[in-house]
Amino acid sequence: MLGTRTRVPTYLHQFTQKLMPAPAQPERLPNGRRLTNRVKAIMIHCTRYWIDGQNRLAKDCNVSKSTINRLIRGETDPSYVLAVTVSAALEKSLGVPLSMREVFSTDGTYPTGCVCDLSPSCTGCFPPFAYNTDDTMKSEFKDLKPGDWCRSPQMPIPEIPLSDN
């Protein structure tokens, strides 16, 4: 009966359960909203992800391609670990410091409004999906300026009251 020697006594098990509350249900933002992210728009600014991008990002993050796909489609909220890992992979490919807050948002705003401004090399662009197969621009993009497609509301800068002293 070797197994019984290592079994946690029932009273101790109940005790540790009191100390460690059950894991919380996945967090949802108020009104059922999810996190928003700019993973796809940032990937379009990384040459590494131009070909087979979702597969490459999945490998870089050591997760499945479907995890990346669901994230990009906004079907799931990422765990904190996944958000950190994806941000780090994008930062490495972009080649400049990239805050996780520039990638994920709880209210749709980001510190830098336009993803083009996060890139060290983009001065304003249109994405590949703005063009038809014959290289003409799709009608829904014709009235946009370069960079408009990946522009989000800018995060309000909190006002810090200055002391008179």
Ligand SMILES: [Zn+2]
């Ligand atoms: Zn751009």
